[in-house]
Amino acid sequence: MRKQFFLLMLSICCVAVQAQYTGYSPLTDFSKFKEQFSLASQKTTSIKSDFVQEKNLSMLSEKIISKGKFWFKKDNLVRMEYVQPFQYLMIINKNNVFIKDGQKENKVSTTSNKLFQQINKITVDCVQGTALSNTDFSYKVFDNEKTFLVELTPTAKNLKAYFKTINIVVDKKDYSVIKIDMRELSGDNTVINFINKELNTPIADALFAIH
Amino acid sequence: MRYLLFISCLFIFLSCTSLYKGLQKNSTDISCLQKFVPSFSSALYNAHIDVAGKHLSGLLIIKKMPDSSTRMVFSSETGFTFFDFEFSKEGNFKVYSIIKQMDKKPVIKTLRKDFELVLMQHLQNKKTYTLTDKTQMYIAFPQTKGYYYYITDFLCEQLIEMERASKSKVVVEAIMQNYKNGMPDTIGISHKNFNFDIGLKRIER
Numbered sequence: 085m086r087k088q089f090f091l092l093m094l095s096i097c098c099v100a101v102q103a104q105y106t107g108y109s110p111l112t113d114f115s116k117f118k119e120q121f122s123l124a125s126q127k128t129t130s131i132k133s134d135f136v137q138e139k140n141l142s143m144l145s146e147k148i149i150s151k152g153k154f155w156f157k158k159d160n161l162v163r164m165e166y167v168q169p170f171q172y173l174m175i176i177n178k179n180n181v182f183i184k185d186g187q188k189e190n191k192v193s194t195t196s197n198k199l200f201q202q203i204n205k206i207t208v209d210c211v212q213g214t215a216l217s218n219t220d221f222s223y224k225v226f227d228n229e230k231t232f233l234v235e236l237t238p239t240a241k242n243l244k245a246y247f248k249t250i251n252i253v254v255d256k257k258d259y260s261v262i263k264i265d266m267r268e269l270s271g272d273n274t275v276i277n278f279i280n281k282e283l284n285t286p287i288a289d290a291l292f293a294i295h
Numbered sequence: 296m297r298y299l300l301f302i303s304c305l306f307i308f309l310s311c312t313s314l315y316k317g318l319q320k321n322s323t324d325i326s327c328l329q330k331f332v333p334s335f336s337s338a339l340y341n342a343h344i345d346v347a348g349k350h351l352s353g354l355l356i357i358k359k360m361p362d363s364s365t366r367m368v369f370s371s372e373t374g375f376t377f378f379d380f381e382f383s384k385e386g387n388f389k390v391y392s393i394i395k396q397m398d399k400k401p402v403i404k405t406l407r408k409d410f411e412l413v414l415m416q417h418l419q420n421k422k423t424y425t426l427t428d429k430t431q432m433y434i435a436f437p438q439t440k441g442y443y444y445y446i447t448d449f450l451c452e453q454l455i456e457m458e459r460a461s462k463s464k465v466v467v468e469a470i471m472q473n474y475k476n477g478m479p480d481t482i483g484i485s486h487k488n489f490n491f492d493i494g495l496k497r498i499e500r
Binding site: 137139141143144146148149150164166169170172174183185186187188190242245246266268269270272274276 | 337339341343350352354356358360366368370372373374375376379391392394395494498499500
């Protein structure tokens with residue numbers, strides 16, 4: 085009886101998990117995925133891409149859509165430049181962050197700001213493929229015909245206060261990141277879609293220079 | 296020494312003197328202020344906040360909800376929500392969310408009062424009165440503690456400045472300029488007693 089009850093609960097849980105992401109089913113053996121993902125990211129030395137960011141404010145029925153350009157170069161060099169409808173530039177160069185917000189330029193050392201460091205690490209980890217070994221999160225992997233969905237659940241206390249989950253959609257073709265979906269506890273979320281991706285094209289170091 | 300005592304007394308006397316004491320009090324119709332009340336159907340602002348030497352930028356969305364309340368959500372450019380406030384038409388206030396670093400009573404209270412001054416939702420106050428000098432009109436709305444002043448030109452055709460004040464001194468100065476479709480293009484809020492400024496510039500979407 086107890087065993088039957090356990091099986092029933094297990095099947096309910098499985099259905100619940102499957103229903104979580106339409107079209108996706110959970111991956112039982114993700115060691116292969118992890119291996120492939122890290123292998124592909126090892127081969128990725130640079131990414132150049134456009135992005136469209138959409139912040140959804142569920143209670144307000146509002147969307148804030150912004151567009152920009154994204155550059156990534158190994159190791160730990162990221163340039164994210166918002167060009168529409170506002171100007172905002174963020175450069176991550178190892179442990180330093182440079183921000184230009186249209187009015188002021190700001191240099192932040194991420195080592196002195198833990199939350200900033202963790203949030204920026206998410207972006208870098210996602211595109212660099214090291215998200216799965218980030219100890220600030222536990223993860224689950226789902227897949228459909230063309231993509232994998234990696235669900236990261238924060239385990240670190242300060243991140244738990246902001247994010248329910250961070251979901252990364254990975255292309256099965258080249259294991260590159262298509263989409264990052266940051267889901268807040270309030271029900272609002274921010275989705276960054278990477279489009280017109282170019283992998284491993286030469287990118288000048290000067291783009292990541294912090295003066 | 297005597298001179299110092301005199302200066303001190305004078306200073307105390309001046310600081311106790313009521314703000315705008317020399318102005319004429321009269322009962323001008325204040326309905327002219329209605330045209331300056333912003334109607335934020337839905338507006339997105341680029342926000343710059345300077346507080347105690349630190350600079351913070353982000354996006355502020357202000358939206359009038361179907362129940363006539365006004366919702367205000369401040370987030371970073373990268374989408375991270377800092378706070379989500381609601382100002383009801385009746386003057387009530389609700390915090391839906393706020394990040395831990397800002398979740399402090401004095402911070403929330405200051406932001407609430409600053410934005411209430413700008414939203415102009417308390418214009419139904421019956422105790423209101425008007426002060427005038429030769430060029431300007433000061434429309435005062437007494438609060439439980441302090442006053443809100445809306446300063447216009449003599450004919451009430453232009454909103455020059457808004458102020459939050461105690462009995463004797465100005466605490467906050469604010470401006471709203473270049474209205475388009477009832478929404479100001481520029482909003483500025485500046486504190487006089489400590490280093491805290493908010494600048495908002497509307498983003499066309």
